[in-house]
Amino acid sequence: MSRNIPNEEDLAGESARLQQLLYALGRRRSLRDPIAGICEALQCTPPQIHALLWLGQDGMLTMGELARRLGVTEKTVTGVVDRLEREGHVQRERITLDRRVVRCRLTEPGQKTYQRLDRLLHEAMGQMLGMLDGGDRKALFRILEKLVRRLEPSSPDGVPPARVRSA
Template sequence: MSRNIHKEDEALAKDVGRMQELMFSLGRRRSLRDPIASTCEQLQFTPPQVHALLWLGLDGSLTMGELAKRLGVTEKTVTGVVDRLEREGHIVRERGDTDRRIVRCRLTDKGKQTFAKLDRSMHRSMGVVMGMLDPDDRQALFRVLEKLLVKLDSATPDDPSASGT
């Protein structure tokens, strides 16, 4: 039985390597790396600023901690991102009523307009990418991503099945 587990580990390691190779290959193709990269340049935003606008536009008001987590940055780093977006009138910070230590960010009307531009740009770019696949391949991609989301939602940090074993 341990021999079978070893083979499964080898197969998983091989698949992880293949996935990394494919992701790096996609990342080298600028048009596929980030569907909104050209919009960042046009609007003179950094990628974290664009992603902050997108998350706030999609999910509404978020705390600084929630926003930092979504961006994959520290709370100290997200402060700089929020500072610039606030200075330029795209977002506002609001303190919590019950706990003044909690700071939430939300889009202003100007931020909502910028989000709408970003959303349209991303939709166009994703249309180009998705158009490279035939309908059956798109459906297969959706099935895999949806399955991954379900597994991620049901996994706990200490759950060995989260790693696929």
């Protein structure tokens, strides 16, 4: 079975098409990133919500790991964690001999916030998936699972593969 490998010109056109479709989806409030509405409900910024999600999903992370997951600098993640810590959602810990290594973990109230966030996100995703018929949902999952599998080996920046939860 040979793989149909697209040429650069095809990829450029398809990339532009995907970008335009994602922009079109982003313009429709009902299809916006489900996290946007959750930010308002929880009175948190998107980076704070994403930090809670990563810490809830993967457990304790170093500040550097968290910064990479959020796509921000370590200086920026410090501000995100500062606010989450002030509000009682996270706690910083130094658990190695190297005092420079700071890890973050969810506190008990942070775990409860994460569970609420996870529930809200699950409901929002269900609403979006409900707009598709069964065949389209199956195709969407097949495509996303293929992308996850192809990205599984450690990437050049050393980020371990994503863990995928089965429904």
